Amino acid sequence: MPDVFSALANPVRRQILAALRDGPRAVNDLASMFELGRPAVSEHLQVLRKAQLVREEPRGQQRFYHLEAVPLAEVDAWLHPFERYWRARMRDLGSVLDDLAADDAPAPTAASARPTTDIGKNTTA
Known part of the structure; x- marks a missing residue:
């Protein structure tokens, strides 16, 4: 699994994997998605x-590349306890923030604590 983590450490490689979720792609197609030349994409x-x-x-x-999900499932299984x-x-x-x-929260003031029975009445004398 160390090779998997090393491979996933690079953002371009993660983007390549994301692109392959939709299905197989040719190297040229992948290279056109990034600001990299074909040799750099081939290295990734x-x-x-x-x-x-x-x-x-x-x-x-x-050459077309397909996503292989088994190593990702192994990483997911390894990460699951950390998710919990x-x-x-x-x-x-969340409890601390609440x-x-x-x-x-502002404490109620005398004005806000006063009963509101005067609503709608003319209170001017």
């Missing part, structure tokens, strides 16, 4: 291939 694809995150399929003169940890921390943070908001 090689890293993804070594991490088994993509599969290469030759079709005539072109962060959800608990976010709930704790408490702070309640502490910062």
